Amino acid sequence: MSSVNKGISKVEIGLKWDPSPAGEPPNDLDIIAATYAKDAPYGSPVYLVHFDSRSPDGTITLNRDSRTGQGFGFDEVMTLELDRLSSSYSRVVVGVAIQQQEERRVFGDIANTAVRIREGHTDLAQSDLRDVSRSTAAVIAEFVRDDSGAWSFREVLRGFDADPTAFAALMGSEL
DSSP, X not given: OOOEEEEEXXXXXXXXXXXXXXXXXXXXEEEEEEEEETTOTTSSOSXXXXXXXXXXTSSEEEEEOOSSOOSSSOSEEEEEEGGGSOTTEEEEEEEEEEOOOSSOOOGGGSTTOEEEEEETTEEEEEEXXXXXXXXXXXXXXXXXXXXXXXXXXXXXXXXXXXXXXXXXXXXXXXO
């Protein structure tokens, strides 16, 4: 995957999956966004946005958080207002991680996963995560600010075998 769009201002990341079969523990997938400083775009993230959090300035918000996949449409939704993000940030990486419960789960174990990235009513990218079916976490998007201040989007699908905490430290490495 290698699509690029320039001039992105506000995007919505949607994630959905089917609930676990009766009698099995629930699957809990999470969208995670990592924001990187202009002077260290591949260093440690300045901050992370995930379940029960939002960016300090309110520009990245998890609008909907599901712990089971129950519901209609996209169960988990995050909004990134890139045009409002401070100029001290030049990169935002977005990923999806599976909360590891009683037994190790990979994307291939979870029915009907889907990710959608859109700006307004325009879909920028969609994935069923099939290409990372053996992974427990995956980077799905990278947003980079150029010297003029415009944000570009690059679709990425890179799997990791890491729990959400370890993934948060790894997800911003060069893609």
